[in-house]
Amino acid sequence: MSKKNIKQIINSEKQQIMPGMFINSPFPTEELKQVDPFVLLHHFGPYEVNKAKSFSFEPHPHRGFEAVTFLFEGEFEHRDSSGGFGKLSGGDVQWMTAGSGIIHEEKQPDDFIDKGGIVHGIQLWINLPKDVKMSPPKYQDIRKADIPEIKEKNSKLRIIAGSFNGLTGPAKTFTPMLVIHGIINNGNNNIEIPENYNSLIYVTKGSITVNGVYVSKSQMALMSNDGTTINISSESGSEFLLLSGNPINEPVVQYGPFVMNTMGEIKQAFIDYRNGSMGKI
Numbered sequence: 001m002s003k004k005n006i007k008q009i010i011n012s013e014k015q016q017i018m019p020g021m022f023i024n025s026p027f028p029t030e031e032l033k034q035v036d037p038f039v040l041l042h043h044f045g046p047y048e049v050n051k052a053k054s055f056s057f058e059p060h061p062h063r064g065f066e067a068v069t070f071l072f073e074g075e076f077e078h079r080d081s082s083g084g085f086g087k088l089s090g091g092d093v094q095w096m097t098a099g100s101g102i103i104h105e106e107k108q109p110d111d112f113i114d115k116g117g118i119v120h121g122i123q124l125w126i127n128l129p130k131d132v133k134m135s136p137p138k139y140q141d142i143r144k145a146d147i148p149e150i151k152e153k154n155s156k157l158r159i160i161a162g163s164f165n166g167l168t169g170p171a172k173t174f175t176p177m178l179v180i181h182g183i184i185n186n187g188n189n190n191i192e193i194p195e196n197y198n199s200l201i202y203v204t205k206g207s208i209t210v211n212g213v214y215v216s217k218s219q220m221a222l223m224s225n226d227g228t229t230i231n232i233s234s235e236s237g238s239e240f241l242l243l244s245g246n247p248i249n250e251p252v253v254q255y256g257p258f259v260m261n262t263m264g265e266i267k268q269a270f271i272d273y274r275n276g277s278m279g280k281i
Contacts, residue, residue, distance in 0.1 A: 003211050004193065004227040008032075010220040012043065021047060021055060026202060026220040028254070035198050035222065036247040037127040037175055039065060039259055043204060043218065045120035046073060049108055055119050056107035059281050061273045062098035064133045065259040066126040066174075069094040070160075070181065070241065072204065074119035075112040080104035081279030084139030091144030093160055095171050099128070101269065101278035102137040122204065122241060129248050130261050132174050146170050147181075155187035162244075164191065177245035184208065184240075188233030191242065199223040199230065199244035206238030 010032055012024035024043040028034055049055050069076065069088065076088040080096065081103040088094055096104065108119065128135070142160070148167040150157040157164070161171035162178035169179065178193065193199050200222050201208070207216040211231050215221045223230065232240065251261045258269040272278060 002227040003229045003231065004199065005224040006211060006213050006221050007224040008222045009213070009215060010222055012218040012220070017044075018055075020053070024218045026218075032222070034127075034252060035200050035243070036249065036252075037177070037198075037245045038124065038200070038243055039127050039252065039254060040123075040125035041202060041220075042123045043202070044123065046118045047120070048116065049074070049113065049119050050116035051113055054108055054113055057105060059103050059105045061101060061103050061257050061269075061278050062096075063101040063258045063260070063269045063272075063278070064265075065098055065128050067096045067098060068124040068126060069106070069121060070124070071119075071121040072239070073121070074117055075109055076119070076121075077107055077109045078104060078139075079281055080137070080139060081281055082137040082139065084137075086139065086141040089144070091147070093142040093147070093171070095140035095142060097128075097135070097138045097140075097174075099132070099137045100134040101272055103278050103281055105281060122202075124243070125259065126173075126177075126245075127248055127252060127259055128174055130250055133260065140171060142170050152189065153187050154185040155189055156183040157189060157191075158182070175246055175248060178242070179244075180242040182232060182240045182242060183238075184232065184234040185237045186235055188231060191230045191232065192228055193223075193230060193244045194246070195228050196225060196246065197244045198225070198247050199242070201230070201232065202241045202243070204239045204241060206234060206236050208232050208234045208238050208240055
């Protein structure tokens with residue numbers, strides 16, 4: 001076993017998405033466009049939401065990729081044009097394949113807004129290979145109780161997609177990947193990654209050490225493709241998201257809510273959305 005080197009430590013850009021609410025984004029930025037097959041990572045919250053201040057998104061379209069929401073705290077309600085519907089609570093994951101085109105909305109349930117509370121999580125966009133970009137949309141509602149965990153002393157690794165240490169995550173993916181939500185309190189873990197995978201570790205809470213290098217909240221360690229072992233440790237209550245995937249190695253054109261291979265396909269996506277062929281909620 002040899003350790004993977006850290007290629008770069010990425011500082012997130014703070015971006016305003018609605019009045020008084022900002023997200024942290026390590027990519028896409030001018031510094032880093034994507035980490036194939038991962039196209040976008042937005043870290044939102046923790047936000048205090050209530051009747052006067054919600055964190056909701058009206059119906060909007062997507063095509064050509066998968067949108068994944070990792071909800072660490074709070075509640076969300078999802079509805080889409082394929083008939084998908086789900087309510088997320090802290091620890092749940094929503095894995096939506098936009099495929100040929102989908103319209104969806106995300107909001108807090110009315111009863112959650114009435115009482116108020118904290119919302120905190122990540123939205124991740126995962127590219128789809130060219131030959132499945134126009135596959136039928138689908139929705140995976142992944143509950144906290146269905147995510148296998150590796151517990152060692154003061155740490156917990158939640159296996160959301162892929163296989164690690166004899167456990168396989170519930171998410172069904174189009175390309176091979178490993179997705180782990182880690183919670184560490186005064187401990188450390190060695191995680192084995194295939195050498196050819198593109199890998200990153202994003203810190204959502206506290207700070208960690210990745211192969212001896214300090215990484216703080218809202219920073220991302222981008223790993224090189226040499227070696228296979230990533231050691232992650234912390235001396236305080238910290239959390240991270242590890243993403244590792246086999247690169248697709250195809251052209252990527254992202255424009256607004258669509259991720260395709262050419263600008264012509266992007267233009268067609270807008271045409272199809274406007275003429276209603278992506279359905280409605």
